[in-house]
Amino acid sequence: MELGLGQKQAQVTKRFGEMFRCKGMPAGVANVSLLLGNGERSGKVVSNYYFEWESLARAFAYIHYGLARPLFLFGSHGTGKTSLPEQISARLGRNFSKVTVGPSTEAFELVAQRVPSADGGMTTELGLLAKAMEQGDVFIIDEYDLMPTAEQKNLNDICENGVVYLPDGRIIRSHKDFRIFATANTNNTEDLDLSVNDRFAFMRMDYLPADVESELAYEHWMQLHSVFSNGSKADWKNHVSPQLDELVRSRVNVMIKVAEGIRENKAENDDSFFSTMSIRAVFGWIDELMLARRFDLNRVDNDEHEMLQALRRAFINGLPIEEQEEIVQLFQLKSDLKSIM
Known part of the structure; x- marks a missing residue:
C-alpha cells in the first residue's frame, strides 16, 4: 500500500529527528526527502551531539543542498563552530576535512605547493583546499580571522565561484558537493575588507542552554x-x-x-x-x-x-x-x- 503525502512527510520528519537530535525543531520538517536514501554514514558520528534548530537548519541547507553563501561561524571556544558542520557531514555520509590557519598563512599554500619531482626538478602538488575542491569535501578553514586580510582576499574566487588557478596553468573547478566554511572567535572585522566578508553569511555560535x-x-x-x-x-x-x-x-x-x-x-x-x-x-x-x-x-x-x-x-x-x-x-x-x- 502506497503511503499518502502526509504519511511520507511524517516518515521523513521521524527520520530527520533520529539523525539530528535537536532542540527547537518544528513539528513538521518539509523538503528533506533526500535524507531517506540508504542511510549510510561516514565519519565519526557523536551519538550524544545536540543541535540547535537555527544553526542546524542553516548549515544543513548549505551542506545538503548548496543553498545560499558559505557560512562563517564565529563565537567562543567550545560553542560548536567546527563540530556543527562536522557532525552534519558525518550523518549525511559526506567527506569532511579542515585546515587551521594563522598570521603567517598564505592562501597559495592551501591551494598548492612546489615540491621536488622524480626527475630532479620541481612540480606542483595540490594543497588541502584544492584536494577538498576536487573530492567534494565539506571543508573548514579554522581561525580564519587570524589569516592576513590580503591572503583572505586571495580566496575570494574559491568562496564565491569554486575555482582556483594554479601556477602551472591548471584550473581546479570544485566538485558539485564541495562546501567551504570559515570558523573563528571573531566575526573578522578587526581589519575589515568587505570584499572578503561579502562572500560569507555570518552565524554566531553560542553555548547550549x-x-x-x-x-x-x-x-x-x-x-x-x-x-x-x-x-x-x-x-x-x-x-x-x-x-x-x-x-x-x-x-x-x-x-x-x-x-x-x-x-x-x-x-x-x-x-x-x-x-x-x-x-x-x-x-x-x-x-x-x-x-x-x-x-x-x-x-x-x-x-x-x-x-x-x-x-x-x-x-x-x-x-x-x-x-x-x-x-x-x-x-x-x-x-x-x-x-x-
Whole structure:
C-alpha cells in the first residue's frame, strides 16, 4: 500500500529527528526527502551531539543542498563552530576535512605547493583546499580571522565561484558537493575588507542552554557509570535507581553552574581572562571524577575534595597560573556543596 503525502512527510520528519537530535525543531520538517536514501554514514558520528534548530537548519541547507553563501561561524571556544558542520557531514555520509590557519598563512599554500619531482626538478602538488575542491569535501578553514586580510582576499574566487588557478596553468573547478566554511572567535572585522566578508553569511555560535547541557552531562555520567558497572553504556537507562538519579543530577547541576560562572568571567574580562569552559570540558570533568572513584585516586571521602581534584585534572591545571586560584574560588562559590553532601 502506497503511503499518502502526509504519511511520507511524517516518515521523513521521524527520520530527520533520529539523525539530528535537536532542540527547537518544528513539528513538521518539509523538503528533506533526500535524507531517506540508504542511510549510510561516514565519519565519526557523536551519538550524544545536540543541535540547535537555527544553526542546524542553516548549515544543513548549505551542506545538503548548496543553498545560499558559505557560512562563517564565529563565537567562543567550545560553542560548536567546527563540530556543527562536522557532525552534519558525518550523518549525511559526506567527506569532511579542515585546515587551521594563522598570521603567517598564505592562501597559495592551501591551494598548492612546489615540491621536488622524480626527475630532479620541481612540480606542483595540490594543497588541502584544492584536494577538498576536487573530492567534494565539506571543508573548514579554522581561525580564519587570524589569516592576513590580503591572503583572505586571495580566496575570494574559491568562496564565491569554486575555482582556483594554479601556477602551472591548471584550473581546479570544485566538485558539485564541495562546501567551504570559515570558523573563528571573531566575526573578522578587526581589519575589515568587505570584499572578503561579502562572500560569507555570518552565524554566531553560542553555548547550549543550561538545561540541555545538564541533560547531556547527566547522560555522559550515566553511560560511564554503566560501563563501570556492567561493561556497556548501551543500556544505562536500565540501571538508574532514584537515589543515583538524584545524586548525579545534583552534581551535574554544580558542574553546569561552575561552567556558566567561568563563561561569565570570560565575557566580563575578555582581555584579561583566558579561560572559558565548554561542554567538552564538563565531560572531561565527569571522566576524571568517575575514574578517581573507580581507581581510588582521591583517598579522602569528601565531596568538595573529590570534585575539585577532578576539576583540576580536567581543566584547572591546563590554565595560566594566575587564573587557577580564581577558578578554584569560583568553584567554591558556585558549588554549594552542602546541598550535595
